[in-house]
Amino acid sequence: MRKILLQYIDSFSGLSKEVWWLALITLINRAGAMVIPFLSLYLTDDLDFSLEQVGWIMTSYGLGSFTGAWLGGKLSDQIGYYKVILTSLMLTGVSFLAIQYFSSFWSICIGFFILIAIADMARPAFFVALSAYSKPENKTRSLTFIRLAINLGFSAGPALGGLIITSIGYNGLFWVDGITCIIAGFVMIQTLNPKKAKEQDKEIVVKNPIKPYKDGIYIIFLIALALFGFIFVQYFSTLPLYYKEIHKLSEEKIGLLLALNGALIFFFEMPLIAYLEKSRFSKIGNVINGFIYTGISFALLLVTPWAGILVVGMIIATLGEMVAFPFGNAFALDRAKKGRQGAYMGLYSMSFSAAHIFGHNSGMQFINQYGYNNTWIFMTCIAVLGTFLLYIVKQKITKEKSTD
Template sequence: MRGWFDQAVGGLPRQFWLLWTGTLVNRVGSFVVIFLAIYLTGERHFSQSQAGLVIGLYGVGGALGTTVGGVLADRWGRKPTMLTAQFGAAALMLALGFAHHYGQILAVTFLLGFFSEAVRPAFSAMMVDVVPDRDRVRAFSLNYWAINLGFALAAVGAGLAAKVDYLLLFVVDAGTTLATALICLIFIKETQPSRTAVRPPRGEAGGLITVLRDRVFVTYLLVSVGGIVVMMQHLSTLPIAMTAEGLSAATYGWVIAVNGVLIVVGQLFVPKLIEKRDPARVLALGSLIIGVGFGLNALAHASWFFALSVIIWTLGEMIQSPSNATTVAALSPAALRGRYQGLNSLSWSAGTALAPIAGGFTQQHLGNAALWIGCFLVCALVALGHILSGPSRRRRIASLGVTAPVLPEPIADVPAVAEPVADPPAKLPTR
């Protein structure tokens, strides 16, 4: 066990662990997004479609935020972009808690999405900066582990806080976001590569247009969006479906916490399971498992069955997430790392915006069974897309000179990783 533990967590730079700590603190208090659908339909008495529009506007704001955040991460720097986004998100989280009118909630939610998601490209780029190629599968898995440990605690804590007062959800969320910003301000160093040391490829301007012209990368994102739309149903239509079955908000909190608990227990074993395997096939398999899990909700009427479906799609999520992160990192040229990470985050924001709108419409007009069967079919198409586009991604990664991400040999044989200096260095996640 000690040898496995050393191989799983040893040899990573100090700055990675600071980023990891900030992730954990922030996620432990991520109450609002988990319970936003229940809050809007239960406490504020909005319809399913109105709630879907609010959550969708969060995604629209996030789409703009990730685009701007990716550009700023490359031009302005990783750290100032992160600080601006985090302090802004903390203030807007409190503002949303005190907003009552539908128009106010729409406006504040849009701005909250912008600032909350603007931090992701800078965070992701910083983690890629500081973690060498050979350690990225481990680093991404560890960061994903922290995200889900925090998510599991947040799901349970949010359910308890909602029983006391819904305003408490917003206060705690704002407080942990502020704490993460202070960790960044005090302890984390800038890692943006020197502009003179790393330049865009010859003949390319290095802007967003260059990234959008990368057909291999854009195709990968378009394929992935379908899976994101399905995954995000656990925050929008799933809680509504469970409450329609007579289950309480606290029950939803415990059921969805199964996702985080399972990842916390098993995620550190995933890198060894998927190492040296074709990432495209891993992504395809993960998509199919996710589709089966969500599809089973068509038969669910009791809390234990909903929990079983969560277990199944979580297994798919566990093997898919590290492969997704390493694929994006491998396809990103160093000079455009922030922009590539920004466009990747944009795909998540687009999926987050589309998921509650499409899911809420389907749920309201066609019913829950049609929604969950549709989720399975979408995931099957995503899996096929990954298989068909996998060869072109492998050729692109080879042309960039990036070695396939594998785990190191026993940690004693791995050279020590030098502490990053001011110019060079790191990466992230998300869910």
């Protein structure tokens, strides 16, 4: 047991203090993001919107995320990641405080579009900052560490949010969200000010940068990642419905099953990534493996009606997430050295925003039209297609390296 604990602690070694501060800022920010998990309840229970109206508001949310990712990438290259992240944190805090006073349908649609656009401006900027603060050999573990902070924040946020709703009401969520964003901004001013923080990677600036949309290998990679996001978001939209309607699980059991995802990531992702970094698999090879695991998790749902397969499927899907996301992020950062990092990482973030815009709604519509089993067959086929595209990327990279 002591050996396992030491190996777990060792997986965090070598990370710069700036990465630790970035993780703390992320944790504060994500722990405060309590409105989002309760957004549909707030819109239906507190504001009395119909489900159709909620659907359009969620579409506005997704479009705001897409716009913010694009804008954040552009601004990161023009004014620098530090200013983008700090501006995003402060303005997001003010926006959360303001939007609680909006009540009409159109004001909510426009308000959440602007709020999420401002909030998600920081996403590509965080990637660029992480690249700057990490030595090249530590990038994948640094990315994994930030993911750990995000998962901790998302785990704590809903629990605290539930307490706030019962004791204060929904308005309390907006106040806490707004204040925590502003606190995260002040922590950044004190710890990551360019005059204080030390950049670890000096390979960021390149001559004659390539525009990301002209990088054919990167575009194919992003299409594959968007497909991965498309099927992965089903675990937080269509699959909970499947658990309840087909397997008759209670909300409590569904919550525990979803919590298993976060627990596995917390305990195993850092050691797993530290191990895989030393393995013979390339970054893109690990992304391929992660995609395959996630595809298998959907195929398993077709094999047996046994409820235990849901746990097995969640474990395999989480393994796919733990392998695909960190190495996918790392591959994108490596590729971004060919051009402007902000534009590259903005496009990377946009691929996942697109998955959120289309994935949830498409999954719901597919279930409504063709049923659950046909939906899982469709998702498995998407996984096969995405894996094939990643294999093409791998072959092109091998050819590219041989001609360099």
